Amino acid sequence: MDNIKIFAPATVANVSCGFDSMGFAIENLGDTMYFEKTETLGVEITEITGAENLPLAATENAAGVVALAMLKAAKATFGIRMSIDKGFTPGSGLGSSAASSAGAAYGVNQLLEAPFSILELTEFARLGEQAACGSPIADNVAAALYGGFVLIRSYSPLDIVRLPVPESLRLVAIHPQIEVKTKDARAVLPETVPLKDAVTQWANVGGLVSGLFMNDYSLIQKSLVDIIVEPARKHLIPHFEDVKTAALEAGALGAGISGAGPTIFALVEGEQKAEAVREAIDSSYANKAIAYKIYSSKINTRGVQIIDE
Amino acid sequence: MDNIKIFAPATVANVSCGFDSMGFAIENLGDTMYFEKTETLGVEITEITGAENLPLAATENAAGVVALAMLKAAKATFGIRMSIDKGFTPGSGLGSSAASSAGAAYGVNQLLEAPFSILELTEFARLGEQAACGSPIADNVAAALYGGFVLIRSYSPLDIVRLPVPESLRLVAIHPQIEVKTKDARAVLPETVPLKDAVTQWANVGGLVSGLFMNDYSLIQKSLVDIIVEPARKHLIPHFEDVKTAALEAGALGAGISGAGPTIFALVEGEQKAEAVREAIDSSYANKAIAYKIYSSKINTRGVQIIDE
Numbered sequence: 320m321d322n323i324k325i326f327a328p329a330t331v332a333n334v335s336c337g338f339d340s341m342g343f344a345i346e347n348l349g350d351t352m353y354f355e356k357t358e359t360l361g362v363e364i365t366e367i368t369g370a371e372n373l374p375l376a377a378t379e380n381a382a383g384v385v386a387l388a389m390l391k392a393a394k395a396t397f398g399i400r401m402s403i404d405k406g407f408t409p410g411s412g413l414g415s416s417a418a419s420s421a422g423a424a425y426g427v428n429q430l431l432e433a434p435f436s437i438l439e440l441t442e443f444a445r446l447g448e449q450a451a452c453g454s455p456i457a458d459n460v461a462a463a464l465y466g467g468f469v470l471i472r473s474y475s476p477l478d479i480v481r482l483p484v485p486e487s488l489r490l491v492a493i494h495p496q497i498e499v500k501t502k503d504a505r506a507v508l509p510e511t512v513p514l515k516d517a518v519t520q521w522a523n524v525g526g527l528v529s530g531l532f533m534n535d536y537s538l539i540q541k542s543l544v545d546i547i548v549e550p551a552r553k554h555l556i557p558h559f560e561d562v563k564t565a566a567l568e569a570g571a572l573g574a575g576i577s578g579a580g581p582t583i584f585a586l587v588e589g590e591q592k593a594e595a596v597r598e599a600i601d602s603s604y605a606n607k608a609i610a611y612k613i614y615s616s617k618i619n620t621r622g623v624q625i626i627d628e
Numbered sequence: 629m630d631n632i633k634i635f636a637p638a639t640v641a642n643v644s645c646g647f648d649s650m651g652f653a654i655e656n657l658g659d660t661m662y663f664e665k666t667e668t669l670g671v672e673i674t675e676i677t678g679a680e681n682l683p684l685a686a687t688e689n690a691a692g693v694v695a696l697a698m699l700k701a702a703k704a705t706f707g708i709r710m711s712i713d714k715g716f717t718p719g720s721g722l723g724s725s726a727a728s729s730a731g732a733a734y735g736v737n738q739l740l741e742a743p744f745s746i747l748e749l750t751e752f753a754r755l756g757e758q759a760a761c762g763s764p765i766a767d768n769v770a771a772a773l774y775g776g777f778v779l780i781r782s783y784s785p786l787d788i789v790r791l792p793v794p795e796s797l798r799l800v801a802i803h804p805q806i807e808v809k810t811k812d813a814r815a816v817l818p819e820t821v822p823l824k825d826a827v828t829q830w831a832n833v834g835g836l837v838s839g840l841f842m843n844d845y846s847l848i849q850k851s852l853v854d855i856i857v858e859p860a861r862k863h864l865i866p867h868f869e870d871v872k873t874a875a876l877e878a879g880a881l882g883a884g885i886s887g888a889g890p891t892i893f894a895l896v897e898g899e900q901k902a903e904a905v906r907e908a909i910d911s912s913y914a915n916k917a918i919a920y921k922i923y924s925s926k927i928n929t930r931g932v933q934i935i936d937e
Contacts (some may be wrong), residue, residue, distance in 0.1 A: 336830075337830070337834065338827060339827045339831075340827055340830060340831040340834060341834070470831065470834045470835065470838060471831060472831050472832065472834065472835035472838075472847070472850065472851060473828075473831065473832075473835075473850065478835075478850060480834070480835060480838045480847065482838065508823060509823060510822060510823060511820040511821060511822050511823060512820060512821060512823050512826055513819060513820050514817060514818060514819060514820060514821050514856070517821055517826040517829065517830070517856070518647060518648045518649055519782075520826065520830055521645070521646070521649060521826070521829055521830035521833040522648075522649040522779065522780060522781050522782065522833075523781065523782075524830040524831075524833050524834045525646065525649060525650070525779045525781065525789070525833045525834065525836075525837045526779065526781035526782075526787075526789060527834075528834045528837045528838055528841075529779060529781075529789045529791065529837055529841070532837075532838070532841040538781070538789065541781065541782065541787060542781060547823070547826070
């Protein structure tokens with residue numbers, strides 16, 4: 320194989336109760352990436368469309384950093400030329416750098432004739448997160464690579480658990496066009512939390528995981544609660560409470576901050592309710608002074624995938 | 629029905645990572661209780677065998693308190709006479725008061741012709757825990773009533789999730805014959821925990837719950853980790869590290885403190901390994917100056933049950 324085109328999905332990390340340990344992938348939203356072998360060693364990024372201000376220098380670009388590390392680890396005798404079409408905006412809280420990092424890991428692995436496991440690809444993709452966000456977080460890249468819902472059970476050693484995706488689960492998300500820096504979103508987190516709050520949170524993590532395995536929407540609904548991170552971060556996101564209230568009143572199972580924000584996500588049972596929740600969120604933001612985009616989609620269960628030409 | 633005899637199982641609460649939110653029931657260890665209707669209103673406890681110093685006065689006894697509350701709630705026109713044969717020692721960390729409380733809730737409900745749901749029985753049984761331990765904790769009583777593994781997803785409102793029990797899972801437990809007061813075991817807990825430790829803990833709760841659903845012993849093994857409560861409590865339990873090391877070296881999936889201790893539990897895959905773990909734990913304690921009992925059993929999947937005469 321000398322060239323490959325792939326689609327790498329956007330992702331929602333944290334999923335309310337599961338801060339830094341859960342995530343899921345979004346259908347029909349993500350980066351399209353093209354890779355081809357070159358005789359020249361190294362990595363060349365020829366073009367990035369769909370987003371401004373992303374570095375083309377491979378050593379500064381999330382996807383470039385991943386590709387360079389993989390070529391080095393595999394002692395490749397060829398180089399990689401790539402182009403990236405960003406399907407959604409960086410800084411959205413929907414795993415933009417993670418999509419490009421996961422996409423690069425997957426695409427380069429294919430051109431190398433797949434020497435690396437999906438867990439190893441996740442490790443490589445974390446290098447892209449490190450380059451883009453300053454922290455090698457794994458929840459977005461793991462969700463993008465594995466697809467569906469994932470649990471990051473451990474960082475050291477990295478251990479990813481794939482969780483089932485209830486068939487009728489739908490995502491509705493709104494991305495207010497403001498910037499929330501991950502660094503700022505991290506800075507507002509408490510360093511310590513009351514033990515009793517931690518217990519409440521991990522009981523909900525257990526409930527959410529159980530709900531996914533049992534296909535139990537009521538249990539998912541009850542468990543989509545975050546009493547630790549959301550209260551600390553929600554003031555960074557304009558009109559968060561309005562959107563959440565609108566989503567819940569329209570029948571969403573739950574709503575919360577996607578990753579570090581500013582995107583607000585809602586999980587919904589069924590297409591019809593998803594449409595109602597989309598409309599309710601849209602109405603709640605229509606008269607605000609902030610531009611926004613709304614996404615409504617299934618859960619992506621396949622992760623990064625090859626696009627046949 | 630004018631009388632009934634039941635068996636109420638001992639239980640292990642917390643299960644390493646799941647402090648205050650997980651528990652499971654033990655096969656072949658528990659209280660045997662006999663209940664009969666009386667014309668006189670109120671509750672009379674005629675006899676408690678198998679344990680010393682437990683109060684016979686209904687208002688001071690865990691089972692008595694539960695029975696009184698249920699008769700009152702049901703506006704019963706009869707009273708209850710009961711006797712309790714304790715199958716294991718109070719203060720062991722194996723849910724002694726919980727077994728009697730759960731057994732009373734179940735038995736009295738039967739004599740009342742079952743007006744209460746199992747969730748309501750759990751609420752009544754918590755009154756027994758309140759009377760015996762000063763705190764209406766639900767993990768032991770829920771495990772005793774539901775059987776198998778349970779997750780206490782929420783206390784307010786009370787929400788119990790039944791989790792699957794992998795077929796080959798076995799328990800080995802050692803009860804050093806010393807007293808650890810629940811009050812003391814609570815007093816050593818930190819009031820706050822670092823957020824990053826809480827994340828590690830809830831990722832393991834997610835892993836343990838997933839492992840139970842997936843019948844994945846390796847995942848159960850990796851997830852049976854407690855970095856918050858065990859480090860704070862283990863000094864209360866003599867030779868805890870020796871027992872844990874012996875259990876793990878003999879092939880246990882994990883080992884930890886059962887409830888507030890002093891019992892140390894180990895979970896093991898399969899009968900053969902359970903025997904090896906039992907021997908290893910036995911050897912590790914044989915030369916200590918403390919008397920002990922060892923239990924080896926399946927997981928009880930039925931909860932409180934009626935004994936046919």
